[in-house]
Amino acid sequence: MTGERIYLYDTTLRDGAQTQDVDFSVADKIAIAKDLDRLGVDYVEGGWPGANPTDDQFFAEAPQLTRAVFTAFGMTRRPGRSAANDPQLTALAQSSAKAVCMVGKTWDFHVDVALNIPREENLDLIRDSIAALHAAKGEALFDAEHFFDGYKRNPAYAVSCIKAAYEAGARWIVLCDTNGGTLPHEIDAIVREVVETHGIPGDRLGIHCHNDTENAVANSLAAVLAGARMVQGTINGLGERCGNANLVSLIPTLMLKLGYETGIRREDLHLLTQLSRAFDDRLNRAPNRHAPYVGASAFAHKGGLHVSAVEKDPSSYEHVAPEAIGNRRQIVMSDQAGRSNLIVRLRDIGMAVDAKDDRLTGLLDLVKQRDSDGYAYDTAEASFELLVRRELGEVPRFFELLRFHVTDERRYNAVGKLVVESEAVVRVRVGDAVRLEVADGNGPVHALDVAMRKALEPVYPALAQVSLSDYRVRILAAKDGTGAMPRVLIRSARTDGTEWSTLGVSTNIIEASMEALVDSYTYALMKSEAKPV
Numbered sequence: 389m390t391g392e393r394i395y396l397y398d399t400t401l402r403d404g405a406q407t408q409d410v411d412f413s414v415a416d417k418i419a420i421a422k423d424l425d426r427l428g429v430d431y432v433e434g435g436w437p438g439a440n441p442t443d444d445q446f447f448a449e450a451p452q453l454t455r456a457v458f459t460a461f462g463m464t465r466r467p468g469r470s471a472a473n474d475p476q477l478t479a480l481a482q483s484s485a486k487a488v489c490m491v492g493k494t495w496d497f498h499v500d501v502a503l504n505i506p507r508e509e510n511l512d513l514i515r516d517s518i519a520a521l522h523a524a525k526g527e528a529l530f531d532a533e534h535f536f537d538g539y540k541r542n543p544a545y546a547v548s549c550i551k552a553a554y555e556a557g558a559r560w561i562v563l564c565d566t567n568g569g570t571l572p573h574e575i576d577a578i579v580r581e582v583v584e585t586h587g588i589p590g591d592r593l594g595i596h597c598h599n600d601t602e603n604a605v606a607n608s609l610a611a612v613l614a615g616a617r618m619v620q621g622t623i624n625g626l627g628e629r630c631g632n633a634n635l636v637s638l639i640p641t642l643m644l645k646l647g648y649e650t651g652i653r654r655e656d657l658h659l660l661t662q663l664s665r666a667f668d669d670r671l672n673r674a675p676n677r678h679a680p681y682v683g684a685s686a687f688a689h690k691g692g693l694h695v696s697a698v699e700k701d702p703s704s705y706e707h708v709a710p711e712a713i714g715n716r717r718q719i720v721m722s723d724q725a726g727r728s729n730l731i732v733r734l735r736d737i738g739m740a741v742d743a744k745d746d747r748l749t750g751l752l753d754l755v756k757q758r759d760s761d762g763y764a765y766d767t768a769e770a771s772f773e774l775l776v777r778r779e780l781g782e783v784p785r786f787f788e789l790l791r792f793h794v795t796d797e798r799r800y801n802a803v804g805k806l807v808v809e810s811e812a813v814v815r816v817r818v819g820d821a822v823r824l825e826v827a828d829g830n831g832p833v834h835a836l837d838v839a840m841r842k843a844l845e846p847v848y849p850a851l852a853q854v855s856l857s858d859y860r861v862r863i864l865a866a867k868d869g870t871g872a873m874p875r876v877l878i879r880s881a882r883t884d885g886t887e888w889s890t891l892g893v894s895t896n897i898i899e900a901s902m903e904a905l906v907d908s909y910t911y912a913l914m915k916s917e918a919k920p921v
């Protein structure tokens with residue numbers, strides 16, 4: 389098994405485009421195809437020429453791929469038309485693709501109901517279409533739609549369909565679990581029968597699984613272990629309904645655990661984390677922190693027992709090295725932490741503390757108390773550092789917020805337009821001076837931020853390079869049932885690209901926001917090595 393070659397076929401730009409709420413532009417498709425090519429997948433399925441203007445334009449402006457075979461998708465010819473007279477097959481043949489993959493029926497029920505043609509005629513559709521595109525392109529693939537459902541009901545007919553494609557010259561016969569309802573043990577048994585009893589060799593067989601029972605990855609692995617040598621899937625498991633097999637999970641499992649070779653060079657596997665996250669970014673959605681291999685939490689250690697052992701040997705709680713796929717280890721501080729978590733986190737912020745240091749117990753108690761008050765430091769590294777350094781007397785007093793108030797106003801102006809504005813007043817001690825500043829904003833947090841900057845920037849110009857890049861509120865479970873408790877997380881960025889997160893917790897959302905803002909300014913000043921006046 390080890391060392392055998394598995395071919396990777398990406399259908400993100402076709403089946404992935406069938407995901408509800410996903411709508412790729414031509415520019416998206418070009419960029420994604422190039423990322424997949426750089427990674428080293430064998431086939432990039434670009435879409436369906438003739439189906440919509442985006443795909444037509446994409447195939448007209450075909451990306452120059454250096455390693456992957458650029459592939460077009462379509463279906464077998466329409467009943468009542470010859471292959472030569474089917475406009476859809478003509479569009480496939482004339483497209484810029486180097487190979488063509490065609491979906492065809494293999495479940496007798498679909499032939500009867502969806503196509504409503506004699507079963508023998510469907511075999512002609514498959515045969516003619518594969519032969520025509522094989523002749524036109526040199527490489528034709530057959531996506532055997534509903535193969536597993538069809539095989540379970542009428543194995544002889546399902547097999548006759550794939551044999552028709554195989555004999556007509558299909559390079560790959562791809563067995564599809566179209567409805568995603570098949571389980572790994574069924575995939576294993578059926579793929580083995582296709583290879584051993586029905587004589588389709590594994591090196592001509594592919595697998596295409598949907599995730600409707602959360603088994604798409606397991607089913608794909610079962611097929612490979614039973615002999616299939618090509619896997620279809622998508623980046624981050626995009627796809628119709630519940631998605632397709634997630635190539636981002638499959639690739640490291642195939643290469644790192646099962647020892648297969650793919651078109652991806654082992655030294656390029658580290659590109660996977662970045663590819664997965666950049667893809668989510670393009671779709672404007674937050675990456676799944678808990679995604680296997682590539683999620684931010686995939687190698688995050690929270691439990692004290694885990695951290696203590698990981699410090700001795702990371703393999704004690706890590707199934708692979710995070711660096712292999714371009715991810716990294718994280719040690720999380722929370723109420724589940726022990727001294728080991730704290731020591732590692734302190735080391736990460738440049739504080740070397742001996743394991744026997746008396747101060748560790750007090751610090752750990754403080755972090756756990758704050759965690760139970762709602763301060764989740766695992767996502768707010770800057771507030772964590774400030775908490776620790778304040779406790780140890782290491783944070784200079786750059787300024788002191790004495791008081792603030794904010795007013796919000798909703799009114800119609802003189803021309804009848806609705807105006808919603810906020811005004812903030814802050815009183816801040818900076819050195820010996822007390823500064824009083826007023827500012828308007830498009831919301832209360834914006835007004836407070838502007839007023840604070842008016843007070844601080846003349847004395848600390850370094851703050852002019854800092855901006856707020858994200859603001860998130862989460863309502864924590866109410867204590868004593870008396871009211872909601874918002875936790876505000878602010879992400880800040882400096883012009884040099886450095887970013888940090890701070891948090892605030894209060895029953896008053898404005899106070900929580902102000903706490904997070906004050907931490908952000910203080911952290912920025914501490915890191916800029918500004919001197920307190």
Ligand SMILES: CC(=O)SCCNC(=O)CCNC(=O)[C@H](O)C(C)(C)COP(=O)(O)OP(=O)(O)OC[C@H]1O[C@@H](n2cnc3c(N)ncnc32)[C@H](O)[C@@H]1OP(=O)(O)O
Pocket residue numbers: 403406436438439440463464465466467491492493502503513533566628
């Ligand atoms: C399992 C899969 O994911 S397969 C891929 C599915 N993806 C898509 O459908 C996305 C792109 N599709 C489209 O843009 C459109 O469906 C088109 C352009 C392909 C076709 O559009 P239309 O001509 O309007 O047909 P429509 O989508 O309504 O119906 C599909 C027709 O193809 C027929 N058909 C379905 N599968 C096949 C097949 N494998 N071979 C031949 N004909 C087929 C259907 O019976 C139906 O025919 P009918 O109109 O005579 O009833």
Ligand SMILES: CC(=O)C(=O)O
Pocket residue numbers: 403491531532533534564565566567596598
């Ligand atoms: C071809 C395809 O996408 C399927 O059968 O699921």
